[in-house]
Amino acid sequence: MNFLGRYTSIIITTIIFLALVIGVLGTNFYLSFQTEANAEVVNIAGRQRMLSQRIAKSLSNVNSRYQNSRKYTQQLTELENAAHLFNTTLLAFKNGGVTQSTKSGLTRLPPVSESAGIAAIEDALVLWQPLNASIGEISLSLQETNTAQNDELNSQLLSTAHAYADQNINALLGLMNDLTNHSESIANDAADRSRLIQTVGILASLICFTVIMYLILGQLRVADLARQRARQETDQIFETVSQGLFLIDREGAMGRQQSKALESIFGVKLDAGRNFKNFIAPLLSVDDLTKVERYLKLLFDPHKKQRLLVDLNPLNKLPIQIEERGLIKNKYLNFTFNRVSRDGKIIGILTSVADITNEVKLERELAAETVRNEQQFEMIKVLLSADGELLPDFLKSSSHTYEKINNILKDPARTSLAFKKKAVSILALVHKTKGESAAMGLNFISSLCHEFEDEIEHLQNKPSVSGDDFISLTVMLERLMSTNEQIDSLFNALNTPTIDKATPNSESSDTHSSLTELAQSIAARQGKKVYLSLAGLENLNLPSSTRLNVISMASQLLRNALSHGIEKPATRVMRGKNEEGKITLALFEENNHDYKLVCEDDGNGFDFDTLRKKAFANGLVSEKDRTQLKPNELLSLTINNSLSSKPSADQDAGRGMGLKVINDLTKDLGGKLALQTKSQEGSRFTVRF
Amino acid sequence: MMENQLKIFIDGIVNYFHHTNDSSVFVGSPYLINDLDEISSDYTGSIAISGSYEGACHFTAPSALVRHLILSFGETDTSESMISDTVGEVANTLSGNARQKLGKGFNISTPTISKGRPCDTPTRADHSRIYAIPISWKSYKAALGIHLN
Numbered sequence: 111m112n113f114l115g116r117y118t119s120i121i122i123t124t125i126i127f128l129a130l131v132i133g134v135l136g137t138n139f140y141l142s143f144q145t146e147a148n149a150e151v152v153n154i155a156g157r158q159r160m161l162s163q164r165i166a167k168s169l170s171n172v173n174s175r176y177q178n179s180r181k182y183t184q185q186l187t188e189l190e191n192a193a194h195l196f197n198t199t200l201l202a203f204k205n206g207g208v209t210q211s212t213k214s215g216l217t218r219l220p221p222v223s224e225s226a227g228i229a230a231i232e233d234a235l236v237l238w239q240p241l242n243a244s245i246g247e248i249s250l251s252l253q254e255t256n257t258a259q260n261d262e263l264n265s266q267l268l269s270t271a272h273a274y275a276d277q278n279i280n281a282l283l284g285l286m287n288d289l290t291n292h293s294e295s296i297a298n299d300a301a302d303r304s305r306l307i308q309t310v311g312i313l314a315s316l317i318c319f320t321v322i323m324y325l326i327l328g329q330l331r332v333a334d335l336a337r338q339r340a341r342q343e344t345d346q347i348f349e350t351v352s353q354g355l356f357l358i359d360r361e362g363a364m365g366r367q368q369s370k371a372l373e374s375i376f377g378v379k380l381d382a383g384r385n386f387k388n389f390i391a392p393l394l395s396v397d398d399l400t401k402v403e404r405y406l407k408l409l410f411d412p413h414k415k416q417r418l419l420v421d422l423n424p425l426n427k428l429p430i431q432i433e434e435r436g437l438i439k440n441k442y443l444n445f446t447f448n449r450v451s452r453d454g455k456i457i458g459i460l461t462s463v464a465d466i467t468n469e470v471k472l473e474r475e476l477a478a479e480t481v482r483n484e485q486q487f488e489m490i491k492v493l494l495s496a497d498g499e500l501l502p503d504f505l506k507s508s509s510h511t512y513e514k515i516n517n518i519l520k521d522p523a524r525t526s527l528a529f530k531k532k533a534v535s536i537l538a539l540v541h542k543t544k545g546e547s548a549a550m551g552l553n554f555i556s557s558l559c560h561e562f563e564d565e566i567e568h569l570q571n572k573p574s575v576s577g578d579d580f581i582s583l584t585v586m587l588e589r590l591m592s593t594n595e596q597i598d599s600l601f602n603a604l605n606t607p608t609i610d611k612a613t614p615n616s617e618s619s620d621t622h623s624s625l626t627e628l629a630q631s632i633a634a635r636q637g638k639k640v641y642l643s644l645a646g647l648e649n650l651n652l653p654s655s656t657r658l659n660v661i662s663m664a665s666q667l668l669r670n671a672l673s674h675g676i677e678k679p680a681t682r683v684m685r686g687k688n689e690e691g692k693i694t695l696a697l698f699e700e701n702n703h704d705y706k707l708v709c710e711d712d713g714n715g716f717d718f719d720t721l722r723k724k725a726f727a728n729g730l731v732s733e734k735d736r737t738q739l740k741p742n743e744l745l746s747l748t749i750n751n752s753l754s755s756k757p758s759a760d761q762d763a764g765r766g767m768g769l770k771v772i773n774d775l776t777k778d779l780g781g782k783l784a785l786q787t788k789s790q791e792g793s794r795f796t797v798r799f
Numbered sequence: 800m801m802e803n804q805l806k807i808f809i810d811g812i813v814n815y816f817h818h819t820n821d822s823s824v825f826v827g828s829p830y831l832i833n834d835l836d837e838i839s840s841d842y843t844g845s846i847a848i849s850g851s852y853e854g855a856c857h858f859t860a861p862s863a864l865v866r867h868l869i870l871s872f873g874e875t876d877t878s879e880s881m882i883s884d885t886v887g888e889v890a891n892t893l894s895g896n897a898r899q900k901l902g903k904g905f906n907i908s909t910p911t912i913s914k915g916r917p918c919d920t921p922t923r924a925d926h927s928r929i930y931a932i933p934i935s936w937k938s939y940k941a942a943l944g945i946h947l948n
Contacts, residue, residue: 431849440849440850519829519831520828520830520931577933578932582802584828584829584830588928
């Protein structure tokens with residue numbers, strides 16, 4: 111309907127044009143017949159002129175021959191034929207009728223209708239009829255037997271007829287000439303009409319054709335303008351749209367029209383007609399490419415609903431790498447596919463490609479930031495309750511420890527034994543940090559250190575150790591270093607008066623509460639009950655680095671006493687003790703700047719038997735020497751060889767590192783370590799520095 | 800996770816040297832560095848990593864090692880361009896191995912070769928630490944430098 115509406119004027123004018131052409135052709139056809147007929151009439155009229163002369167001549171010949179007694183049969187026949195044809199034709203002109211054609215056969219003449227013609231015919235009949243009657247009589251008379259009487263009659267008839275002919279034949283000729291001229295005039299009028307009609311028809315057709323051409327060209331111009339405008343709009347869209355747009359046909363070929371952004375997205379110009387699968391193949395794994403092929407097939411399947419296919423799109427957040435000016439650039443692209451249909455048939459897929467690199471990066475940064483914030487929040491909570499004065503020293507000390515660990519990792523090693531030695535060296539360092547962080551209440555660090563220790567233990571238990579077995583340790587070291595940096599950054603950001611101007615009381619209460627909390631958490635983990643008595647650890651008039659060592663040592667001694675000394679409540683009750691064990695941690699200033707740190711528990715006492723067995727099992731002493739080992743020798747062996755009386759390691763003890771760390775810290779302080787112990791009664795560690 | 804990525808690169812380099820006529824390659828314990836300069840040798844082949852992780856993997860080796868490597872493959876051309884090509888091939892092998900094992904989420908670029916100090920990748924703008932993995936082959940020392948964010 112819309113199509114018809116748009117082209118109505120063209121259709122109507124075309125119909126008119128065709129009607130005109132048909133009319134002109136039909137008229138032309140008819141007039142050509144008419145002209146031919148008119149020409150025949152003119153020829154026949156002209157023949158009447160000739161016949162009038164022939165009749166006169168034949169009559170004269172018959173008369174002459176008859177008077178001279180010569181043969182006249184042929185002349186008479188000519189006369190009879192000419193008279194008959196003249197008469198028939200003249201009557202046909204008058205009334206309409208059939209006569210001899212000038213060509214061959216018969217022809218029908220229409221009656222002359224114009225007055226001039228009718229008058230000529232009527233006058234001719236007046237002259238002709240007496241002559242025709244005479245010729246008829248002559249013809250009959252001459253056919254009768256030739257007698258004298260007859261001869262005279264014939265002679266008289268011929269003479270009379272001849273005389274009549276001589277007298278009137280010119281007039282008859284003139285009338286026939288008038289008839290001819292009249293017929294010619296009619297024919298000419300008809301020809302003029304025919305020309306006029308043809309000229310008008312052709313002119314009308316030409317005008318109609320011109321109108322048609324004008325309308326068609328107008329429509330084409332309008333269509334061209336619309337197309338040009340649409341093309342310009344499309345080009346503008348394709349020039350400015352930030353997404354890559356192109357069509358994929360059923361064969362998988364990419365269309366000619368592509369948005370400009372496509373080139374910048376992929377870094378290359380995409381050839382029209384290139385197969386999409388071949389283009390995308392280098393960016394995908396074989397599996398993903400197969401998925402894309404399947405997906406395109408589904409998109410071209412009219413039985414599958416497009417909205418249900420959206421979730422199956424395999425080209426969502428596609429990571430790609432392109433080279434731009436010699437640099438490899440990573441990008442994320444989102445492909446969306448929409449069917450293009452015509453007459454209900456899917457003819458292509460409009461594909462849009464969006465560069466979502468920034469969105470993906472932002473999304474990731476946001477996720478990472480959220481995690482960081484959560485971690486920082488946890489850290490802030492811990493840091494707010496930590497000893498503000500000791501924290502920088504802890505950070506400094508632990509950073510130094512991490513550097514030491516990194517240097518140990520860096521040291522060249524090729525044998526399994528060398529690698530295991532590395533592990534042992536690292537273990538002691540990590541254990542120290544674990545103790546310090548626990549004493550500071552920085553549990554997230556002590557947990558990381560504990561994982562570190564687990565990994566080292568795993569290494570130590572392996573029959574053979576190589577460099578790549580240290581990957582996990584290095585990754586954990588990185589985490590520890592990063593955590594330190596985060597704490598440092600947070601601590602600086604939180605360097606508020608609350609922390610900065612911490613009072614001695616608050617410091618000591620921080621230390622006391624951290625140690626109490628540490629004692630209770632270890633006791634809870636081990637199913638023990640403990641009462642911790644703290645003294646002298648407040649108001650320490652010591653440099654902060656020394657204070658950190660003292661607190662670290664206090665936490666190691668506490669961990670040791672709880673893990674190895676204090677028994678489980680049931681055992682204690684069995685031994686007649688209070689089910690709650692008691693640990694006393696006290697720092698005394700003996701002389702000026704001489705200190706004594708004492709850790710005393712009422713637990714199991716040093717388990718020398720177990721240590722002797724472990725020393726033997728580890729090949730440190732012979733069977734014989736084992737029984738003769740004195741307590742101080744056994745203590746030295748324990749410290750230097752990481753022996754532990756616990757059958758297995760847990761988060762708090764069992765790796766034989768505690769005493770080693772205490773010993774190392776004592777050495778760092780330039781002090782001495784002493785042990786007093788009694789089986790099932792308890793132990794007392796004294797550190798003098 | 801990070802351990803797995805590092806292990807894949809280490810396995811890649813070890814497998815590469817296993818194809819030489821002297822397969823005794825030793826991997827040292829990984830450690831941390833702040834600058835590629837700390838490990839960079841005569842030639843460095845670098846590949847950029849994107850996707851689930853952003854970062855780069857560098858293989859750096861002295862020219863003597865690469866020359867020896869070329870000879871061990873039966874080649875006689877130890878020209879500078881051949882050395883570059885070989886370092887690129889090592890990086891490419893690492894790349895292919897990692898791509899095969901890590902799939903779509905782990906995009907790896909084609910290698911770039913630098914002589915002398917390698918160009919740091921833009922992805923390390925945060926100055927995060929780099930994992931240095933020492934490699935010993937014959938008497939030569941090379942290294943992998945990996946950083947992933």
